Amino acid sequence: xxxxxxxxxxxxxxSLSAAIGKQILLKMENLQPSGSFKMRGIGLFCQRAAERxxxxxxxxxxxxxxxxxxxxxxxxxxxxxxxxxxxxxxxVRHRIRSIGADVVVHGKVWDESHQHALQLCEQPGTVYxxxxxxxxxxxxxxxxxxxxxxxxxxxxxxxxxxxxxxLMCGVIAGLHRNGLAHIPVIAAETEGAASLHAAMQAxxxxxxxxxxxxxxxxxxxxxxxxxxxxxxxHDVRSVVVSDAQTVSACRRFADDMRTLVEPACGAxxxxxxxxxxxxxxxxxPLVVVCGGIGVDLAKLEAWKTQFER
Numbered sequence: 001x002x003x004x005x006x007x008x009x010x011x012x013x014x015s016l017s018a019a020i021g022k023q024i025l026l027k028m029e030n031l032q033p034s035g036s037f038k039m040r041g042i043g044l045f046c047q048r049a050a051e052r053x054x055x056x057x058x059x060x061x062x063x064x065x066x067x068x069x070x071x072x073x074x075x076x077x078x079x080x081x082x083x084x085x086x087x088x089x090x091x092v093r094h095r096i097r098s099i100g101a102d103v104v105v106h107g108k109v110w111d112e113s114h115q116h117a118l119q120l121c122e123q124p125g126t127v128y129x130x131x132x133x134x135x136x137x138x139x140x141x142x143x144x145x146x147x148x149x150x151x152x153x154x155x156x157x158x159x160x161x162x163x164x165x166x167l168m169c170g171v172i173a174g175l176h177r178n179g180l181a182h183i184p185v186i187a188a189e190t191e192g193a194a195s196l197h198a199a200m201q202a203x204x205x206x207x208x209x210x211x212x213x214x215x216x217x218x219x220x221x222x223x224x225x226x227x228x229x230x231x232x233x234h235d236v237r238s239v240v241v242s243d244a245q246t247v248s249a250c251r252r253f254a255d256d257m258r259t260l261v262e263p264a265c266g267a268x269x270x271x272x273x274x275x276x277x278x279x280x281x282x283x284x285p286l287v288v289v290c291g292g293i294g295v296d297l298a299k300l301e302a303w304k305t306q307f308e309r
Contacts, residue, residue, distance in 0.1 A: 004043030030291025038068035044140030046072035055125035060117035062088035065131035070101035132166025133224040141170020155286035163218035165227025184235040217264035262292025
């Protein structure tokens with residue numbers, strides 16, 4: 001069966017490369033059919049579930065995971081239900097419905113939507129689609145590195161944003177299976193959602209009491225156990241950036257590359273745009289431009305007003 005994700009361009013950011021004296025490579029995952037890297041992992045998860053005879057996908061997310069599950073389900077001809085809380089904007093609900101998936105609005109917060117999704121999954125032939133914590137998802141996300149290697153990318157570090165850790169798990173798995181286990185990963189988080197950073201500092205998994213960040217796609221109170229486990233087996237360098245830095249990076253990227261990305265993606269871009277100290281040791285970083293559907297011109301202007309006074 002053909003992959004549901006696309007091979008995305010590998011671009012050099014020439015102006016930024018010249019400005020900071022490094023070769024900045026960009027893996028343009030924002031161009032996936034669902035608008036984010038999530039298409040790789042969730043697409044593979046859904047394909048493998050369909051091959052096992054699953055007939056109904058259920059995903060509790062009005063964000064990038066939910067939209068990727070909707071795109072995957074519709075592509076596979078499967079009944080797909082996305083469960084969202086009441087706070088999910090009507091524009092997001094409309095976008096999911098418009099491609100042929102069902103939207104169920106349940107609960108005031110995501111936890112309530114999640115519980116309802118689990119109840120729906122008790123029906124025969126139905127499977128729960130997780131946002132980041134599953135081997136199939138990491139396996140799918142690893143294709144990002146397979147592809148970059150096949151495209152001839154020459155890089156000495158990978159920069160990726162971390163929320164629940166599914167992207168990072170895939171990136172590191174991809175490095176290992178391509179003989180690149182020596183390549184460090186710079187893991188970028190925002191100050192209000194740095195659960196991986198907290199775990200690395202504590203030496204054990206940490207559940208944050210709350211998350212508060214403009215980068216809502218990174219708002220996981222606790223990373224996947226596998227993400228933390230990788231930090232013990234691979235060179236992972238944690239970088240924590242501010243919301244203002246992520247917004248600045250998004251705006252500069254829009255100007256430079258004529259492309260809109262979410263603040264979650266801005267966290268990774270901030271590492272290069274603001275020359276984070278962790279970047280100093282590397283000459284040829286590869287930035288995963290993870291994308292995201294939660295951005296438009298109006299939001300970008302509102303964030304500018306909020307953070308760049």
